[in-house]
Amino acid sequence: MKKHRRMTLGRVMGALRYVPLVLWVAFWGAALGWILFASFSTTREIFSNNILGSGLHFENYIDSWKNNNVSHYFINSICITGASCALIILISAPASYILAKKTFLGRNLVLNSFVVGMSIPQVMLIIPVYCWFVRANLVGHLITLVILYTTLNIPYTVFFLTSFFATVPSSLAESALIDGCTEGKAMWKIMMPMASPGIITVTIFNFMNIWNEYFIALIFANGNDKIRTLSMGLQNMITSMTYTGDWAGLFASIMIIFTPTFILYLFLSEKIVAGITGGGVKG
Amino acid sequence: MKASVRICEAQKRHNTEQFGAMGLKSPIVFTDGNGGVKVKHRERLFMAGYLGPAVLCFLIIFAYPLIRTILMSFFVIPGISSPVSEWKFAGLDNYIGMFRNGVFLASLNNIWRIWLIGGALTLAIALFYAVILASGVKGKKFWRSAIYLPNTVNAVALATMWLQYVFQNKFGLLKTLFTSLGWTSLAKINWTSPKYLFWGMLLSYVFGSVGYFMLIFLAGIERIPSDLYESARIDGAGAWVQFTRITFPLIRDVFRTALTLWTIGAVNFFTWAKMFSTRISTITVTPVYFLYDKVFGGSGTASAIDAGGGAAVGVMIAVIVLIVHVAINRLLKEEVYEY
Amino acid sequence: MKNKAAKVLAMALSAAMVLGTVPAFAEDGGDKQKVVYWAQWSENETQAEVLKDAIARFEENNPEYTVEVNWAGREVRDIMRTSIDSGTVIDIIESGYDRILGQLGEDYLIDLTEYVAGTDFEASISEGMASFAKGFTSTGDSWYYIPAQPFVGTIFYNKAIFREAGIEALPTTWAEFMDCCQKIVDAGYAPMTIDDAYMECLYTAYLGMIMGTDSIEEMMNDSASPLWDDPAVAQMAKDFGEMVEKGYFAEGTGSFVFPAAQNTEFAMGTTAMYYNGSWLPNEVADITGDEFEWGAMFFPAPEGATEDYTTYTTGCQFYAVPKTAENVEGAVKLIEEFTSLQTQTDLLEKCQCIPVINGLELPESLADCGTLMETATKAVPWCYASTISAEVKAVSNASFAKLLSGEIDADGFVQEIADQMN
Known part of the structure; x- marks a missing residue:
């Protein structure tokens, strides 16, 4: 009986472990996702909390790239x-x-x-x-x-x-x-x-x-x-x-700088993580 | 934060241990077979040629500037590139002036809170995530990469994200989240107000640093043999007991390293302070920002470039690092567990 | 395995060679004389667009010259002195007048009086701008500083909101200003706001009206100045504290990091007044659209004011030619192009800049600023001080922000100032 309770408790604990992980990913996902959407909106839409209100504005990217x-x-x-x-x-x-x-x-x-x-x-x-x-x-x-x-x-x-x-x-x-x-x-x-x-x-x-x-x-x-x-x-x-x-342009520039690093990280994350830990901790 | 400084602390320990061991068992040496180490002339040239550039770089960029900065801190220097002939000896005036300066005192107050509160939060959250990841969750590699991700993002981009979106007062992430949860008192917090700006800055810095320390802790925990946990489980120990009795004591060393790395990062705190107040402000100023403003920048319009005073701040920062190093080494003595 | 090491080496050598041969992407100037211009604009600003056209015209009309621009952005102010110290060749440097005066001054600059004599520039520059720029020189009549873009510091207001609140006459005294704020609150808008970057404009405007420019100059450069104990400081704190209590500042004021208040409060039309410079209509043009009704007024006279109500703060971006310039003649010619009718018209139309030459009509958004300048009895420097120390401002702005956000009251403000200004 006692063993049974431990088992369920263990299972509940086991599932609970994922909550903080999911929260972390959700937080960063929401923040980065919003910036991605905002970078396709107009500045007025961003300030009136109505992002993507008039469809995708690719010109934010084109302008930021061209003007800088x-x-x-x-x-x-x-x-x-x-x-x-x-x-x-x-x-x-x-x-x-x-x-x-x-x-x-x-x-x-x-x-x-x-x-x-x-x-x-x-x-x-x-x-x-x-x-x-x-x-x-x-x-x-x-x-x-x-x-x-x-x-x-x-x-x-x-x-x-x-x-x-x-x-x-x-x-x-x-x-x-x-x-x-x-x-x-x-x-x-x-x-x-x-x-x-x-x-x-x-x-x-x-x-x-x-x-x-x-x-x-x-x-x-x-x-x-x-x-x-x-x-x-x-x-x-x-x-x-x-x-x-130009807030839309501002968020577009962030995405322009962020994306290449992010893609690099997608492919190399294992190597990078190993590099960091390899350098950081003995053994 | 400068990651190499963070890392080198651990590496330093690693190496001194290794070289200590090498001192006992003499390292592999090319000898001439006569028993003694007799280095030939040609070999000496070879060694000098290979070691020389690194040593030279070190002397030029580290040793000489270090001594010169210490010297400068005792002089009044009119411009940053003034020749020595224009320096005027000022004794301890730069140091006295520094401790009478309200902005510098504010920077000390800020850095102390960043170190203590930020450190406690970062290390606790990092350890928490490391323990979860080490407990055999599914998709560990994904979670690990995800948690480390913010550390790879350019700090300028990250700080802008926090300031212009997460902390935004009207449509910001925190505002929206707390409002939809009905937590009105939290939703009312205005993170960029003078009262909360410092905490906002600290919070975003902590969130940006957790990933790195999580990796360090995780590597430490994974070195602990799993049979220790197995036998504990057989003895009926729960997760908490396992953590306090096995995990934590066995990663003490790693914890000490993490603390040292955090300290170095905190003392050099600059990027976030600059991003959160483009113009120097007592709310967010740190010693490095203070120095930067004194010597290189001018948030003001008056032409008060003060290289001597800046050097004194630099010396102070180095002294603080030294003191904390010694304190950490005293308080958390190395203890070796055999396992 | 061998390959990897070899690759690393090859990479090292080739990278080192690339860097060695093309330092900083040097441009080939050929036989032409180069004019190096360090702009305080970034390339994506409209001013840069107009100036690029001007440079193209200049190069076409003066084929012997070629212009090299460093679009340094506002950061130019942080680095211009050390750059000149290190001998960097710069033929024209551009920054705010306070920066040029405070960080460079005559020691760092070339006297252009002879070069300018008889040019179109001297003929067309407006009298007011000429005397403003010459007034800073030691002789009072030399050309060290060339006016680039004048600006006026003022309380901008939204005329539509004022009309809706039933405000007929602009407030001239503090009491009238309070009435005006109350009417705006009653009409359902927030009366006023400010961004962190302009915090000092508000309290120096108030204090300056009572204490005058010399006192403000001293206070803002010396935290030990006894003037910080002047009763005017307590009166200022009390009056602004009262505004906070009565809800005359938009919610969140004191917390706005530039340009949050400017964009989300004032330009979006929820707050009626915002203290700023005359560059504002251009900065927020994308947000306000064309319908926004721009108004500008003098700062209301507080009790005990010694300056007239019709005093306004002003400043100017300057062009200057540093001692390290190698092509002074080219620089002056380029400046002539920048101050030509064509460029000034473009700047006025595309960037809503106040021109430095006579005979151009201001755009509607700046019409009130023009009226201010015409009706003013006295012009004082921006913030009543030609230079401001960063460290003094760091303390006073932080305390003032706390006052505006309601974290401390007037007494708390006076206390903090007394504690920290020593």
Whole structure:
């Protein structure tokens, strides 16, 4: 009898577990869904709570795209993120290889410096760095953002990859060395491919950070329309649409920025989730 | 919030442990066969060439600016790119001025509440969802991706969604929802009013952060062997007992990591504050916003670019991070459970 | 596996090369002289459309020049000083007069007096605008600042609502203003509202009428100023507190994040009055449609006012040529095109801008603003202060918002100001 009651209780509990999950999805579904519908309505309809009152207005999308440099923002973001992610690996991977596979005086000092570097708030660094870029007349160039995103993400990436290289056995590389291969070649040809799961994980991670980055972009790329990233471009579009009272266009711009990331996430969510947890928790 | 900072905290622990272990069993080293580690000249060049760029980047972007910011905080500096010859030594004046500044004090008051209340909410909700997901629900992968989804959305888009729709006073989601449920007192809340704007900002930030911490907790919980739960179930332990006796103690470590990551994120709180008040306001200002406004932006029209004062705020933020780090490490000592 | 590493590398190298060779999508100027113009408009605003036409005309008439525009948007104000500090070549910069004065000023700009002499611009610019812009210079008679778009700060009102409420004469004193509000409430509308972005306009307008521009300038730049203890501050809080109590502010006022009040309250026709600048009709044109009946009035004189009722606040967007300019002549020629009859007419018709030259008739939506300017006895800067400190405003606006939303009363406001202004 008692066992029976436990069973039903268990079943009820089992079903109840889904309630918070469904609520979460319902909330975000409602919010994003409304914005989707609003982006096809007119501004007056939005304010009088009568969205889609006069059918679908695709022109919101066409106007937002045409009147803003949206394609430019996308190209900027892709260039900056792609170049930074690649450069980070190009600089970090060799360093991690040395740190993982060699012993030398000062190795712990280097490792510990990187650890400390990861905890330093960016605001502590940004004032002198900005001053340099101002003097070098580099503010207003895409390359500035690439330099910053690359260097700022190096300590973490070196750390992640060092631990990864440490788990990759050296025997293959060693035998290649005996066969007369140079060590550099052995590292790039043998060790790097073996470390590629780690490289992919950390790159997904860096990609997510840089793609949506706000603080650095605001300081270095906000005022110049040519180098605005997606974050800055969207902010600029939203600001100007509040001045022109174009709410429909505002929601359309949000959808324009949101959709590609969303589609990417649909296909890669497993990899992304694995990348985040792989980087975040030990084991 | 800067995710890499959040993550690196955990990674740091991971690595120090690993390298600690490597220190005991000496790592694989290429030697010349004489027993000692004798690095040849060519190899030394090779190592320098491979390690050099990373170290150089670090020195240029981290070490030097760090020292320079600390120095700047003791000077009065007329413009952001003023050469050192134009700096005037000011002793502790920048720091004293900072603590006399009503806006900075307001920012401290805000950041403290963001850290404590926002942290409690975020970690609790994240843990709650992680426990549900780990309990063997159907379609786990879907739910997991769905809960993490908001974290992938651009913060500018997300904040606009909250401000222009969810919190909207006439046709907003919350207004509509509470009205249709008949919860009139909740429906009456005007989330963008001075009284609630801060809480609105905090709520939307929490909702945007839950997914990430949920993933961290979930990974922690999934490492706990299932036979522990099985034997508990045989002993007649219910869900709550299982959580308090098994799950929570065994993810203590993960919890500590999450707390540290939350702290770093909260101290650097900026994007949402900027989105919720395009012009600096005591209601939503945070230390980073205060610094940004002092040094880079001007929400005002007066030309008060104060690089020295900004540097002092930066140093304060770093000191706060340091203090909280030490406190967390003291209070939540690492305990190792064997399982 | 090998391929992956190779791909990463190839990606890195090619991306680095692409970035190295085309920094910031540099445009090829050829042999032409370049004029670099940093606009305070975003590309999707109507002003940008008109200016693009003007630039096209300029390039056609002056084939030796080519114009490079950075549609920086309002953010230009945050970055112009550091950009000029860092030597960025900008031939024309455009921003609000308060920003240009506060952040740049004569030290950062080129004196254009010689360049302007004898041009069409000097001949056609309206006298009022010329004296306004010259008045800010140290000599009082130089051209550092070129008027781009003047604006008037005023209480806009919905004439249809005023008619329905039976208001015949516009209020000139605070007591009449209160009567007027009551009539609007009785007619079933909300009398007044304000957005967070313009919070300071309301209380500085009130205080300015009593205390004058110098005092407001001091208060808004120095939180330690003893003027914050002036009885006028308490009187202001009391009067606005009373308006809140009587329901003279639309529900939610104090909570509106720009442009919520402007769009959903005033333009949608549920609230009768809204304090703003003369750019307003253009900003809300899509929402109001053509039938909206625009009215504008002077700020009613509070008790103890030292300024006349017929005082109005005004300001102007300025063009200026920074020290880092490389093509001053081209810049002045482009400015001439911007202030030409054709461009000014376009700006007036498509963006409802008040022109800087004589002889153009204002659109109906701004007719009242024109009357204000003509009948005014005194013009003072926007918010009675040529510059405002962000930090002072952060404190006073937050408290004023609380007062308007009813979270604190007049005494609470005075208390908060006393506590936080130190």
